[in-house]
Amino acid sequence: MKNILVMVFSVMVLASLGGWAQTSSQKNEKSSTTTSAKAMNMTGTVSSDGKMFVADKDNKSWKIDNPEEVKAHEGHHVSINANEDAAADTVHVNSVKMLGKTKTATPSNSGGNKY
Numbered sequence: 001m002k003n004i005l006v007m008v009f010s011v012m013v014l015a016s017l018g019g020w021a022q023t024s025s026q027k028n029e030k031s032s033t034t035t036s037a038k039a040m041n042m043t044g045t046v047s048s049d050g051k052m053f054v055a056d057k058d059n060k061s062w063k064i065d066n067p068e069e070v071k072a073h074e075g076h077h078v079s080i081n082a083n084e085d086a087a088a089d090t091v092h093v094n095s096v097k098m099l100g101k102t103k104t105a106t107p108s109n110s111g112g113n114k115y
Helices: 002-035
Strands: 039-046 052-055 061-064 077-085 090-098
Parallel strands (some): 061 090
Antiparallel strands (some): 077 090
16 A cells, blocks of 8 residues: 555656656747847837837838837837847847938038029
């Protein structure tokens, strides 16, 4: 009787360790995919609600997964450093830099004699 109880107890311990190890490996996979994305710099415009970013290079739209990082830059032309998730078309913004307004062309005859 005592041997049966010891055997049942050891099977239960082994089963619980197997479940714990499987859960732990899934957490490691998830964290490695989020940290393995390469940080990249892009220029573009933040949407007026701060949830999307449109890149200048190819007009690709990205969903911003941390919109609090671009708060106060809604509707502005910016340069961002972000990690992309191409499968989900999302970016995680690491930093934002406001870009200056583009200079408009000055007229060639802005004064003086025409003759």
